[in-house]
Amino acid sequence: MPGNAVLIGRVGALAVALGVGVAIAGTAGTAAADTTESGGGGTQTESRPERESAASGNADLGDSSPRDTELESAAADTDSAPAAGTGGGDDAAPARTSSGRLPRTLTVRTADLREPADDDDDHDDRDDHDDRDDRDDRDDRDDRDAGSDEPDPGPSPADVAALTALGAARREVGSASSGPSAASPQMTDRPTPQTVAVAAASPLGTPQQLAAEQLAQRISGSLPVQLARLFLKAGFYFAAQRQFDRVGGPDPENLRRLDAAVDAYAMGAAFQQQLLNSAEPTVVMQVAPPHTWYGQSVGASRILYDNPDTIYRFMGVNGASSYVIRGTFADVDNLPADTSFSVLTGLTGNTAAVLTKDQLVIEPDGSFTITADATPAGGRTNHLQLTADTTLIATRNTLSDWARQAPMSLEITRVGGPPNSLFSQLGGFAIPGIGPAVVRNPALTTLVSLIPPLPYVPTLLRGTVAAVIMLLGVQREETYMRVATTDPGTGERIDPNVLKDPARNAEFLATQLQSAGYFQLADDQALVITVRPGGAGYFVVPVTDDWTVTEDYWNVQTSLNNALAVADDADGTTYTLVLSPTDPGVANWVSTGGLNQGTISIRFQDLDPDAAILPSVDARLVRLEDLPAEMPPGTRWLAAGERAAQLAGRKAAYDLRFAPYPQP
Template identity: 65%
Template sequence: MVHSAAVIGRVGALAVALGVGATIASGAASADSGDQGSESSASSSSNSGESAGTDTRREAPREARKAPPQRKASDRTSLSVRTAGDPERSLRTQRRPAVRANTEPDNELRQAPAATPEDRRSSDDPPAPAENPAALTALAAARREVGHDTAKIVESVADGQTTSVTAAPVSPLGTPDQLRAEKLAKRIVNSLPVKLVKVVLRAGFLRAAQQQFDRVNGPDQENIDRLDAAVNAYAMASAFQQQLLNSAKPTVVMQVAPPHAWYGQTVGASRILYDNPDTIYRFMGVNGASSYVITGRFDDLDNLPADTTFSVLTGLTGNTAAVLTKDKLVINPDGTFTITADSRPADGRQNHLQLTADTTLIATRNTLSDWTNQHPMSLEIARVGGPPNSLFSQLGGFAIPGIGPAVVRSKLLTALVSVVPPLPFVPTVLRGAVTAVIMALGIQREAQYMAVATKDPTTGQRIEPNVFKDPTRNAEFLATQLQSAGYFQLADDEALVITINRAGAGYFIVPVTDDWTITKDYWNEQTSLNNVQAVADDPAGSTYTIVVSPSDPGVANWVSTGGLNQGTISIRFQDIDPEAAHLPTVSAQVVRRSELGSVLPPGTRYVTAAERAAQIALRKSGFNQRFAPYPQA
């Protein structure tokens, strides 16, 4: 009852503050707001926290309080880095700028916080070896020191004692923040609001599929059998998104991920909306009233990911407001980099992202074309300026359309919403209620993404199955990507033959997804191929012929449908040369498997059963590295 009263009291206070503020602000809008794209409004947004009594030193996590070591001028060199499928590319490097130390953190950061009631209510999760604070700290330290080395001795000094620990290889993805987010997401999806909305979501997905796939009489039984898994994955993704809503306490969260087990916990799939098997997706909740510093590290500059992007996303739809691409990312000689993000223009700052008033997320993608040698980057975020944490931010107020941008633009509203402090912890049922709202929005989103495969991007008219046209920019969430999307309908003895000329793209992938736009078991089955995994038709590596079919035709460039006769495909092209004279092209045709020899190019490589098994084994080994040292079953 006490906790309920606290929730009701603070929510009521927030509502009063918003109501009074909105009335007053309507008369002062001209002074406190402006166009988000203008320099003046950016300055206003960046200063709004200061006008609200903000101490810009208060909110940065402890990791940001110590300035990184300064490097000598001789370290500012130019690196020549070769990436898979790319010509040799020169990357500028710089001395890593120091993050200003926070010398006066607020009370909640002055000492290690005690376990919250929500943290203690986790008996439904299996025990994690790195669950206690000391173990999590050691895990984070080992990860920073070891990276992907097979083994390394880490020395630490405590109470005058020096100890040596042999650290096993670890994944930069398994951070303490990630493990906590996964445990919390599991509790959220088991809450009553989420369970209720799953029923609605299932009906909405099914209705959308019946409409979008009307040319083939709707989803077939194989896809209907996978509907529950799709709904569960969307619920899990929504539970992660709910945790990103408090942009005053940002963390880096991996989602749109396959099911995995590590550190004593099993995590369900959060794959949605044409997830790419090659891409590691991580998200950070941000708002235009605050400023942030993102730090990261690539462990091997000779094997950088095929593509890396940092995208500023706005609103609920995830439209892209700004992108930092890999060719613009300045990396230090030791593989580290620093990115700043705030409402001001770059003004000469390298690695800067400008946040708009309606910014909600920064999304980062590591695309690994070579699963064996390329690894995801380490990544952390710290908030270094902005209004104090509040109930408004805790409940995702900055992400609410209309309200969030209005608060960012108005110094007065920012001050008013900052008056009501955050709750000591957010009850799981409340998190579940917010997650349920996010899930409900998924009905429209799923229909929209199905339409990417079932409609002509130019005319908007429904297309027949097995039709793939030249790629276009049809994904608002990744403006630097080209896509050729479509859906297939194949008999057991049929194959879809896709011919790709990647032209100025350094990377492409052909992944199979079901009617619900979700990949299947791409680690144990070859349900996708990229330009590094596939065999080119020509010595220049520009043209590729891919065979998509339910059963193995014995071709090296076979993409399995995972047993599906109906499904979707979104062929992606990334790392596109802006100076390229020609863009990628795609064509497709359906043939009987017995007729494959007549349409495949001369020199097509075929494989034996043993060679196919070796292909899959190499694939699984590369996949396991993402979750090292915990190989996936």
Template identity: 70%
Template sequence: MPRATKPDDEAPDRPRGPEDTPAAVALAGVARREIGHDNDTASHARTATAATTATAKVAAVTAQPAGATSPLGTPDQLAAEKLAKRVVNTLPVALVKLALRAGFLSAAKQQFDKVGGPDQGNLDRLDAAVNAYAMASAFQQQLLNSAEPTVVMQVAPPHTWSDQPGEAVPASRILYDNPDTIYRFMGVNGASKYVITGRFADPAHVPADTTFSVLTGLTGDTAAVLTKDNFTVNPDGTFTVTADSTPANGRVNHLQLPADATLIATRNTLSDWGTEVPMSLDITRVGGPPNSLFSQLGGFAIPRIGPAVVRNPVLTKLVSLIPPLPSVPPVLRGAVTAVIMALGIQREATYIAVATTDPATGQRQEPNVLRNPTRNAEFLATQLQSAGYFQLADDQALVLTINPDGAGYFVVPVTDDWTVTKDYWNEQTSLNISQATPNGDGTYTIVVSPTDPGVANWVSTGGLHQGTLSIRFQVLQDGTSPTVRSQLVTLGELGDVLPPDTTYVSAADRAAQLAARKNGFDNRFAPYPQP
């Protein structure tokens, strides 16, 4: 189904495929379940056409040359970025930014009370965190007309594209973004059927982990996950995923959409930045009610109302009677984005608490203490996380001893008090299992510090003396139980606590390490290098 590359607000957002009427966007969620059948004869015709389109997409993906350019810079992505940049400059977004900033600051003062609240280094990054949340929300409002789904990369760093070298796309990083992960999202509802197609350009070097998650409601809790170990890929790297309200019943690569489903989130976790490349991805709606004003304005996302419509064929047909608007003014998009942003005030407080509060006791924990990994469905139900926060002077270091215990992937990323990463492409503010050097016994010792200690396994705080950590473990085996131990020391004491086989680096070694890191990051947006 062709889509516009320039969705101006004076024209329809995207040209119509034969299965849908004009579109626009808005709100924050989608719905669940039943009605895998179509509503009328015209719907059957739309479904047949869309199914043919989905099959054609698989063939087109197969024909693409491997490794030519980044699979992320699609026409849909470029269009979404252009529109998001317009939306964040509207008055409703500007006004809610003020509330968001106050909310973020209030949450941080409460959650970091044991260290006197956020320090100046974090206060200096507050506006950037708010701007990133606004940008993410501007993407979110585009996703949620689930009758016209698109694949949109967000929770992303600032970047540029080769065909738009002068147009930097602002960051949309939020809520413990992972430097290794490419996040893409698709709006769905349980009254519709979808086919997702894609391709791994180099089947010999696929990402360390790939997941397709069904997220529910406005909180984004995980309802179902298709993981790498139960995901079927063709020999040429292509794949097809289906999604609807019905169970898999033996079908491979199928996701069941519950009644409060809102999004399908895909994650490509790149462990080796030099060889692993994100998959190409596309989505087609192949069945369900016609596009409508209800869907266009995010009706399937509204708590209780959306799921009720999905569950009731009569209501589904009723809300489908009013066609969508031919276009949505920027100020209306901004108003919807502002609503999504307002939800972020509580979300930010919740996520900061992941680092500062012991879930077992509900009490605030001390800095520089990392708990053993546990599951948290709000992140990803199939991974484990060890969270905490640090408070370090220039001459101090937090020494982490990590036992993956068979986990195929882990990462140690530094985030600020607002749970956002910084410049991880030019600075070594994260290390994963492929980038770090193991100890002789299979464990890993990582040194987190503001000052470079000359250790290969150094995670820089990026100039911060206070911030958060969320260590992730993925590609887990049955019985896998990773552990994390932390120890606060001075730089002068490192020699006494580091393993005897620790690898040290010279200034030239560090420069080479950072150069390789930057080159690997640039591959994500190839062929254009990033600033």
């Protein structure tokens, strides 16, 4: 069957199914929506009750399926370690919360990296996929990497380069295993997950992530995305003219950065498109800086006040399914300053549930398991309840000490729910109104699940979906600009160089406090910011441009947090930082990165709910020549050469995120 006919036929069938479903949705549906889901080695069946959860709270970011084929070895000559157990080797050892302290080795998970190119002329070879309705028969891989459902034509040169680089990296840093080398990569469609001990390699560089990045590059270059860029650029520009009207709109330097901000939003949309099929979930690092590793260069996907200290990862989920999330902290003696898992709903990303750092139960070896489904926790630890309108689980690792703290390894597996379908593949569960209605009605869930997914998803179709996501971003971007430029109580525009009192903002994570504003500084001016953390265990002062995007924070000190800054007193009750375009010689300098105009969103996290003193912030505009008189006693001033050493240490610590690949 020609590929176009497959696409048209299945979309038409889905439309009919939805129409029939709407007609019967009001009746008492008795058909069971739950089906067996094969995976790993056995069949699991979940009975799904009616979903009746109400969402509450808010979220920010703003800030390859787990069932994919895996490689037991990244290269034929790479040493392989035995599969790591889930326990710490001592059955009697108690589970620990995030305050537990036991060292362990770093682990990364290996998997199939294959990512096919589109080939619209080769539909005849895919006919065997068109009639494959049995979801348990998956001997032919459909390219599940990064959520793709395209058939696998074999590794591309980029894939081979990435796998070769991964193997070479392991040889360079040495394998922690003394086991025998694998004779050849063993590929299966639903293997038991394995971990391989690797020294000094980032847990972020999973083959699923690399494949998602390859696909995102293709999507962002598609015609629909390029056309959407024009609309997005105009929307950003006019939004900035309105929001920064008190300073005459965006200045020339911010206008120069507009294209980069639009490109980053397009890349973010390309990643988000891959998350829409919640029947084939994957963990995708997004809201990330540009980086080069494993033979590929990836553009920025930073948006909406991204935090330089935070690693953002997202997983597509739906309320009709159940999931298991597994992760490991490599060094429980140096856990991230903050870690959270948030259940996000709809297209706006409101938070329905949060699992915080203090609630997360971690085993002595640093591993943890989280369950996610529509049922309440019922006494279970590490559980997230999904609502009918749930679309994503967002996770954040906030690293206050870049040199010592590392992000966790992470994977997700769907263990129950309706079979993969065209409805899920096209993001039906994420469509407002339609998705929740399908989740709440078992008969409707069964009906839309009858149409199987497409054997592959053309890049043009992916690009069209990503373009729609981009168009929604125009309004969202202005909302985030308004956080910095507008008084939330009066709705009136505020002056520059004024920081609002820390508060929970509707567009940010519910467990954070933020103090936002925007600056307008001459080269000889500075904004002296006094931060009193109160009951917050972490704060950061980052600089973003008018488009709410960070710049080069690895080579330039455009952010500073409480772990890297010098406190005014021994108890760390007050910090004084200097934000300016010109280096004032203060250790606590936050560079504007060449900006005279931009935005600030100071974050406070790891909040003590019982703290009597809440965080507070104040700012005052001074001339650089008057700065010494404005600084508190004991301020640390840098001698010649100390700034260069400070920045070199910052860059070396940043590179650990993409180890073993130093970044430009």
